[in-house]
Amino acid sequence: MDTHGAGLGRRDFLKAGAALGGASLLGLGGKVSAAAAGSPLPEYEGFDALALADLIRRGELTPLEVLEAAIARAETRKAINAIAIPHFDLAREAARALSAEGRAERLRRGEMAPLSGVPFALKDLNIALKGTVTTNGCAFFRDAVADHDSTLVLRYRAAGLNIFAKLTSPEFGQTGTTESRLWGKTTNPWNAEYSAGGSSGGSAAAVAAGILPAAHASDGGGSIRIPASHCGLFGLKPSRGLVPMGPRALEGWMGLSAHNVITRSVRDSAWLLQLTQGPEPGTRAAPSPGALIAAIGRPPRGLRIALIESNPFGMGVHADCLDAVRGTAKLCTALGHTVEAATLNLPIQEMFAGMGVMTATGMLTSVRAREKALGRAAREDEFEPINWRSLQLAKGYTAEQVFAARAAFDQAGRILDEFFARYDLILSPVTAAPPPKLGALSLDQPYEDFVKAAVLASPFTAMFNMSGHPAMSVPLHWNAAGLPIGSQFAAPFGGEATLLALAAQLEQAAPWKDRRPPAAA
Known part of the structure; x- marks a missing residue:
């Protein structure tokens, strides 16, 4: 992350932007958008997280300046509805403390964290920041104050990230859009009539709109990859167990769910995963942490890639999604890979x-714990109709059904492991249809209507949650309507380095950084 800028004045350096040194590794320059011209630090949106950290490290920017740039954009771009709970004052206090410590002294002691002072936000779902509320997108949890920090939050803070908000998620992350009775509709920055995806839609919308370069996200059936695809961003779901879920529970939904980030640059994802991966106390089964930063500097050669186009449900795939995945296949072939x-x-x-059994049972477990904390039963009017239905069904599931669900997931993992003995990667669509209109996947509608749209959202993504394999969405295609359509790659268990190496190669071959939505253009 070294840079060279001796003799440049502060404003000259900013105008030169990330074209200098480490900030230029992927060509992320300080291009100023029209939307940012009247905002603090108009160059801000041209930098990824690593470039911002580099500017802070050099003393060209302060943590408070960078934070205020993020807050200003959050305030002026409220229409996309990406922020559920602001923690602005908490973050300002942290930024002031960083400045008060003294940059020169921390550098002298070698104690400056790699992403020191970079603004960041957490998804408002199943993650704890002590002293703050995580609502899970549900009215029953609107006052649920955390009494501890999640292990992942501790690692984010150790990396130097300054957490300034919680980002919107649908209730319990149970759908592929980000709409809830509690927080309203999060819109797609590319077109406000469409969904930003879910369940990490607030994270994707915030990054796509230029509020943040990177944001926390989680994925229990496609919830990192779907919003990354819908918003033209990069998103990787890691292997089961690679990123800590604790300390209270060491697996989400008995292994279906995984935490990571959504970013604009591949290198931000590589660094953030490098800094957060690895076991925590209680971990028993997890892949070995990988050398992810090194991987993005080594273009892969001659990968064997299996192309899967058929919908697992047999319902077909929209032409836009087939165009996207076929274009990606051609690019991979041109780069020397076999598809x-x-x-x-x-x-x-x-x-x-089994997935229905497991997710509903996981939701019921969370609700039971909240009932115990409040000393009262949950009410129907505190939940979305489809989730309330799932909760009632979960009360009747047996231990045998839960065991059978996990056995089906394990069987899928075995089959895919054998498949990966013949191939390095699997390439497929992310979703079976382009981004849906807002309302199509809402949890606040008749169940029969919901199911018709839901089956198009995650048939390709959810299988890798069940099997535990890593998978990513790469933004390489936009349809005629101007909406992004991602392509999914999946890898063997523990194969994050291969995914990131290919993503960096694709990013170099077909850069997406200058494709910005109206909200940030």
């Missing part, structure tokens, strides 16, 4: 039936 059509034979019916 060939293939098919997967998975126990789809058992897998998705």
Whole structure:
């Protein structure tokens, strides 16, 4: 992350932007958008997290200046509805403390964290920041104040990130859009009539709109990859167990859910995963941490890639999504990789039936714990109708059904492991349809209507939550309507380094950084 700028004045340096030294590794320059011209630090949106950290490290910017730039954009871009709970004063206090410590002294002692002072935000779902509320997008949790920090939050803070908000999520992350009775609708920065995806839609919308260069996200069925695809960003769901989920529970939804980030640059994702991966007390089964930063500097050669186009549910795939994945296949071939059509034979019916059992049971467990804390029962009017229905069904599930669900997931993992003995990666669409209109996937509608749209959202993504394999969405295509359509790659268990190496290669070959939505253009 070294840079060279001796003799440049502060404002000259900022105008030169990330074209200098470490900030230029992926060409992330300080291009100023029209939307940012009247905001504090108009160059801010041209920098990724690493470039901002580099400017802070050099003393060209202070943590408070960078934070105020993020807050200003959050305030002026409220229409996208990405922020659920602001923690602005908490973050300002942290930024002032960083400045008061003295940059020169911290550098002398070698104690400056790699991302010191960079603004960041957490998804408002299943993560704890002590002394603050995490609502899970649900009215029943609107006053749920955390009495501890999640292990992941401790690692984010150790990396130097300054957490300034919680970002919107649908209730319990149970759908592929980000809409809730509690927080309203989060819009897609590319077109406000469309969904930003879910359940990490607030995270994707905030990054796409230029509020943040990177944001925390989680994925229990596609909830990192779907919003990354819908918003033209990069998103990687890591292998089961790689990123800590504790300390209270060491697996989310018995292994379905994983935490990571959504970013604009691949290198931000590589660094953030490098800094947060690895076991925590209680971890028993997890892949070995990888050398992810080194991986993005080594373009992969001759990968064997299986192309999967058929919808696991047999319902077809929209032409826009096929165009996207076929274009990605051609690019991979041009880069020297081998791509060939293939098919997967998975126990789809058992897998998705088990997913319904597992997610509903996980939700019921959270509700029971909240009931105990409040000393009262949950009420129907405190939940979205579809989730209330799932909660009632969960009360009747048996231990045998839960065990069968996990057995189906394990069987899928075994089949995919054997498939990966023949291929390095799997390439597929992220979703079976382009971004939906707002309302199509809302949890506040008749169940029969919801299911018709939901089956198009996650047939390709959820299988890798069930199997535990890592998978990513790469933004390489926009349809005729100007909406982003991502392509998904999945890798063997613990194969994050291969995914990131290919993503960096694709980013170099077909850069997406200058494609910015109206909210940030």
